[in-house]
Amino acid sequence: MNFKRRKFLKLMQRVANHEVKEIVVGHKDRLCRFGFDFIEWFCNLHDCQITVLGDxxxxxxxxxxxxxxxxxxxxxxxxxxxxxxKDEIKAQPVELPQPPRDTIEKSEWIGVEL
The missing domain is CATH 1.20.5 (Single alpha-helices involved in coiled-coils or other helix-helix interfaces)
Structure with missing residues (x-):
C-alpha cells in the first residue's frame, strides 16, 4: 500500500479530525488496493461511513x-x-552472490536433494 499519496493522507487526516462523515467511492480499489478493511475500521472509529457504489x-x-x-x-x-x-539498467553490472565452495555441498545451496 502506498502511504505517500498526499490526497489520501489528507483525507485520512480529515477523517481523524471528524471533518468527514461519509466517503463515497465507485469501487473498493479506488480508495486502496489492499487494506480496505483497515481503512473501513479506521473510518468507523472516527464516525465516518464508507459507501461503495459498485459493491x-x-x-x-x-x-x-x-x-x-x-x-x-x-x-x-x-x-x-x-x-x-533500460540503457541505464543494462549499463549497471549485476553481481550474483556465490556460496562458499568448501563449507556447503552443492545439493544444499541449490535446494534440491540429490
Whole structure:
C-alpha cells in the first residue's frame, strides 16, 4: 500500500479530525488496493461511513482473480515505466552472490536433494 499519496493522507487526516462523515467511492480499489478493511475500521472509529457504489458480492475465487489481475497490472506498469531507463539498467553490472565452495555441498545451496 502506498502511504505517500498526499490526497489520501489528507483525507485520512480529515477523517481523524471528524471533518468527514461519509466517503463515497465507485469501487473498493479506488480508495486502496489492499487494506480496505483497515481503512473501513479506521473510518468507523472516527464516525465516518464508507459507501461503495459498485459493491458486488464476489466468490472467493473471483475476488482472488481480481486481486491477481490488479497485482499483475501494477507490476506490468512498473516494467513499462522501467523501459525508459533500460540503457541505464543494462549499463549497471549485476553481481550474483556465490556460496562458499568448501563449507556447503552443492545439493544444499541449490535446494534440491540429490
Amino acid at each position: 458486488t458480492k464476489l466468490s472467493p475465487y473471483q475476488e482472488l482473480m481480481q486481486d491477481f489481475i490488479s497485482i499483475m497490472h501494477c507490476f506490468s506498469s512498473r516494467l513499462y515505466f522501467l523501459r525508459r531507463y
